[in-house]
Amino acid sequence: MTAEAVDVAPPVGEEARRPRAATRYTRAWSPDRLSAAIAAARLPGGRTAIERPLRDELEFFASSGVRREVAHGVTLVRGGEKIREVSLIVRGAVAVVGDRGERRPILGFKMPNHLCGPVPVLLHEPALWDAVTVMRSTVITVPAARFSAAVRDRWVERWSTRSLSWLATMGARSADLDCDLTGQAAALLLRHRGEMPVTLCRRTIADLLDAEEGAIEPILRRFERLGAVRIREGRIAVSQVEILRATVASARRERTRDR
Secondary structure, three states: OEEEEOOOOOOOOOHHHOOOOOHHHOOOOOHHHHHHHHHHHOOOOOOOOOOOOOHHHHHHHHHHOEEEEEOOOOEEEOOOOOOOEEEEEEEOOEEEEOOEOOEOOEEEEEOOOOEEOHHHHHOOOOOOOEEEEOOOEEEEEEEHHHHHHHHHHHOHHHHHHHHHHHHHHHHHHHHHOOOOHHHHHHHHHHHOOOOEEHHHHHHHHHHHHOOOHHHHHHHHHHHHHHOOEEEEOOEEEEOOHHHHHHHHHHHHHHHHHHO
């Protein structure tokens, strides 16, 4: 069975009680834009244990779930709400979108063969963040209760380990956002040290941090003056890691003093 997923409008008055919708991510992303954003958002060390289900888990979703075609800009999971179904991403991409007051930064991405929402379901907790498709996607969904029962009956130890890994990974990613915009931009540059077009770099950082491109340009130019990055012939690359690390550390200290 195939169905078109629709982002259902909330009841009148409900939208005012929750953070604003992730409207910045309702336009479709190109593959190049997505690739650059994933590289900058990914933690050092590669994938975590949770990201790719094992063969028996994939078979469970294929046999028990409902396959859906989903347009870009659809919210699969809403932060602060109970997750009713766990989704396996078959095609496309989903952004995990946080809430930092006026901004809605991207904490990470769910790609094909990644699960969306399993740990909050297993912990019986509401979703911590929104999950929004950034391109047309295909998902297989399984009701939360059925997924929890399968884990309890078949994969308890496996998912205990994965849950701890997920919590540690997301905690580390959130820590990058616990400072000002300059510190956050430095943290992202530390993750993606390869050379890239400066326009793509600027746009990617703005996408991930939910900031205006105009706010990112002077940050990159300041890093260039300090020698932290090299900008040449329209391309940018990290040149002195220590300066970026010091910027992040200083920004976090300032944030701690402000609390």
